[in-house]
Amino acid sequence: MGRIAVxxxxxxxxxxxxxxxxxxxxxxxxxxxxxxxxxxxxxxxxLKYSSERRVKQALRNYLKHPRRKASLATEELVSRYGLMPKTDLSDEDLRKAIDTYWDKYKVFGKIE
Ligand code: HEC
Structure with a gap:
């Protein structure tokens, strides 16, 4: 029964x-x-990372380890809002969030 439900x-x-x-x-x-x-x-x-793989990788790195040095945000923004807090999403959820983010903004689906 349990197995069927699963x-x-x-x-x-x-x-x-x-x-x-x-x-x-x-x-x-x-x-x-x-x-x-x-x-x-x-x-x-x-612009900086160009390919899907590299953009996603850079986003994943940043979200897991936000650092001023790796940040592409302006000085002004960071001094006002601070760095983004380290994500508390699981790796799996983070991957999904980044996939959604990518699918939402990728340019016309033409960039590989
Ligand atoms: C609790 C608030 C918060 C959450 C949650 C959050 N962000 Fe951010 N994010 C920020 C702030 C503040 C900045 C600006 C400072 C910085 O760049 O670190 C930022 C910056 C960024 C940047 C620019 C990074 C850079 O190079 O400086 C990206 C890309 C980004 N967020 C994407 C995301 C995505 C994708 C998620 C979800 C998985 C997310 N953020 C969740 C607050 C948040």
Missing amino acids: TILLILSPLLSTDINIYEQNCVKCHENMPVSLDKFFFNYL
């Missing part, structure tokens, strides 16, 4: 996906009150 859950879980919510609830919630929007940051990362 199997059903496993089958359904991709359909009940909360991936977008992780991004909305975590990233957007904190960022929405800031003057620099998430899309601005995204394009800075895109």
